[in-house]
Amino acid sequence: MDYKTLGLDPDQEKAATYPGSALVVAGPGAGKTRVLLARVLWLLDQGVPPEKIFLLTFTLRTRAELRNRIKTLGSPDPRIETFHALAYSLLAEASDQPPRLLSEEESLAFFKRLLKKDKSRLSPKRLLEFRGRERPEYQAFFQEYERYLEATHSYDYYRLLAVFKGKRGTFKDYHLLIDEYQDLSPEIIEFLKFFKGATFFLVGDPAQAIYGFRRADPQKLKPHLQTLSPDLKILFLSKSYRVPSRILEIAERWREDPFEIRHNLAASVEGGWVEGYAFSSEQSEAVGLAKEVSRLVGGTTLEKGQVRSYAPGDLLVLARLRQLLKPLKEAFLKEGLPLAEPEEEAQSRLQEIQKRLEGGLSRPRLTEDLQKIWPEASQFLDLEEEKEILLARLKLLRAPDLLKVSREGVNLLTIHGAKGLEAPVVILAGAEEGLLPFNLLPDSDLSEEKRLLYVALTRAKEGVVWSWAKRRFLFGRPLPGRVSRWLASLPFREPKRPRPKPAQQGLF
DNA sequence: GTGTATGATTTTTTT
DNA sequence: AATCATACAC
Numbered sequence: 001m002d003y004k005t006l007g008l009d010p011d012q013e014k015a016a017t018y019p020g021s022a023l024v025v026a027g028p029g030a031g032k033t034r035v036l037l038a039r040v041l042w043l044l045d046q047g048v049p050p051e052k053i054f055l056l057t058f059t060l061r062t063r064a065e066l067r068n069r070i071k072t073l074g075s076p077d078p079r080i081e082t083f084h085a086l087a088y089s090l091l092a093e094a095s096d097q098p099p100r101l102l103s104e105e106e107s108l109a110f111f112k113r114l115l116k117k118d119k120s121r122l123s124p125k126r127l128l129e130f131r132g133r134e135r136p137e138y139q140a141f142f143q144e145y146e147r148y149l150e151a152t153h154s155y156d157y158y159r160l161l162a163v164f165k166g167k168r169g170t171f172k173d174y175h176l177l178i179d180e181y182q183d184l185s186p187e188i189i190e191f192l193k194f195f196k197g198a199t200f201f202l203v204g205d206p207a208q209a210i211y212g213f214r215r216a217d218p219q220k221l222k223p224h225l226q227t228l229s230p231d232l233k234i235l236f237l238s239k240s241y242r243v244p245s246r247i248l249e250i251a252e253r254w255r256e257d258p259f260e261i262r263h264n265l266a267a268s269v270e271g272g273w274v275e276g277y278a279f280s281s282e283q284s285e286a287v288g289l290a291k292e293v294s295r296l297v298g299g300t301t302l303e304k305g306q307v308r309s310y311a312p313g314d315l316l317v318l319a320r321l322r323q324l325l326k327p328l329k330e331a332f333l334k335e336g337l338p339l340a341e342p343e344e345e346a347q348s349r350l351q352e353i354q355k356r357l358e359g360g361l362s363r364p365r366l367t368e369d370l371q372k373i374w375p376e377a378s379q380f381l382d383l384e385e386e387k388e389i390l391l392a393r394l395k396l397l398r399a400p401d402l403l404k405v406s407r408e409g410v411n412l413l414t415i416h417g418a419k420g421l422e423a424p425v426v427i428l429a430g431a432e433e434g435l436l437p438f439n440l441l442p443d444s445d446l447s448e449e450k451r452l453l454y455v456a457l458t459r460a461k462e463g464v465v466w467s468w469a470k471r472r473f474l475f476g477r478p479l480p481g482r483v484s485r486w487l488a489s490l491p492f493r494e495p496k497r498p499r500p501k502p503a504q505q506g507l508f
Numbered sequence: 509g510t511g512t513a514t515g516a517t518t519t520t521t522t523t
Numbered sequence: 524a525a526t527c528a529t530a531c532a533c
Contacts, residue, residue, distance in 0.1 A: 059523085062522085082522085083523070104523085188523090210520075211520080213519080214522085320519080322519080323518090396523060399522090401522085440518085448520090
């Protein structure tokens with residue numbers, strides 16, 4: 001099928017058909033997925049065989065989405081993989097038997113034993129965070145861990161990529177298409193160097209890099225990526241088809257541009273609305289937003305006089321910290337609103353899958369059980385695959401792969417959880433100093449916090465409600481009680497506190 | 509083993 | 524503020 005049937009705009013077409021290695025800056029709603037698909041079609045059109053096209057994603061969810069869309073277009077399948085799954089299958093192809101993969105829980109269990117023996121105060125989780133970093137004081141632990149991995153021919157998530165370090169294959173005439181490059185960790189970039197000679201096509205948005213704590217550093221990203229291909233051409237998609245102008249204007253003020261190229265995203269949709277509220281406390285914020293949500297769901301009048309009523313599932317309620325969602329949830333329930341917590345649901349589903357798999361099931365039972373717990377499993381995994389390989393792939397499964405936003409309930413999420421999603425209305429709670437930017441703990445990264453705000457605002461297709469509380473306690477200490485520095489220039493309303501009901505004057 | 513006091517920790521977590 | 528791990532007494 002011809003890529004032209006996708007109806008690309010000039011920027012998108014220029015990117016999709018760029019003959020060499022390219023890095024495409026694709027802002028929110030600018031057509032990132034469309035460009036990736038078009039690139040695949042264009043390459044096939046140019047006579048590149050499908051097995052020489054690698055489409056790489058972070059999550060199985062994105063992988064499944066892309067694969068479905070390619071199927072719908074009726075084109076032959078390129079190789080679509082997650083980074084870690086690709087590394088695993090390259091290793092499996094090169095060895096006699098499928099390598100053993102350690103889940104995070106298994107790594108932690110090993111560290112726990114190690115630390116106990118050593119009577120160390122360090123927590124296993126903390127230790128695992130230091131994996132692959134220069135920490136001489138923990139060298140001994142990691143050496144023992146490495147010895148264990150080597151002896152048992154096992155790989156954890158880190159080693160899976162690290163074994164490719166310094167190795168170079170020959171991949172001339174290959175094309176690597178990479179999704180969400182802004183979140184590439186140094187280890188993945190190092191892994192990608194294995195594909196020497198390939199043409200790289202990277203799509204993503206540095207302004208949406210929010211995984212700095214996983215060592216994805218947008219400041220160092222550009223030079224790093226340029227080592228993949230020295231003549232990497234930087235291209236832009238300049239139009240957002242999602243975020244309307246009024247919202248985009250605000251978001252763009254705070255767009256962090258680590259590539260230092262002045263470039264602003266233009267909205268293709270005029271309008272949109274933004275409403276701010278200042279509440280007196282966390283409690284009144286929760287109650288106030290519950291009322292606001294009721295109003296939006298019940299039917300509301302827009303400026304032009306027409307009535308727009310939203311389904312509960314049209315709303316994303318976002319907060320910087322998970323614990324901020326709790327009071328919101330309670331107030332929403334009291335208001336009788338249907339709600340959903342997609343991150344919690346995904347997490348518990350993942351645990352259920354992991355628990356069932358621990359018990360060493362027979363091959364037929366494995367498929368059967370899996371489909372029972374996870375009906376969509378066949379869209380994500382090849383259930384016919386050899387047992388060991390299927391198990392390894394299941395160990396690569398993470399909660400975000402199972403994330404599903406609700407259509408029936410108001411979706412309560414962290415900003416991180418909302419990445420990649422969109423909805424008619426975004427409700428951002430806790431937009432105050434201390435929380436946005438979140439700086440109550442050391443090592444807070446102001447730029448990353450700014451990008452989190454950018455991500456939150458740019459999920460919205462029609463409107464944004466944002467709010468802050470003048471009084472809130474966190475970690476047992478009061479927050480400053482000021483509006484977020486990044487939203488301070490916007491107007492906000494201060495709903496009058498509902499007067500406490502007058503005491504009853506006595507019945508008699 | 510179990511109750512209780514103490515102290516440390518507290519974020520986000522695509523593999 | 525609330526939770527969780529650890530230590531100690533019983």
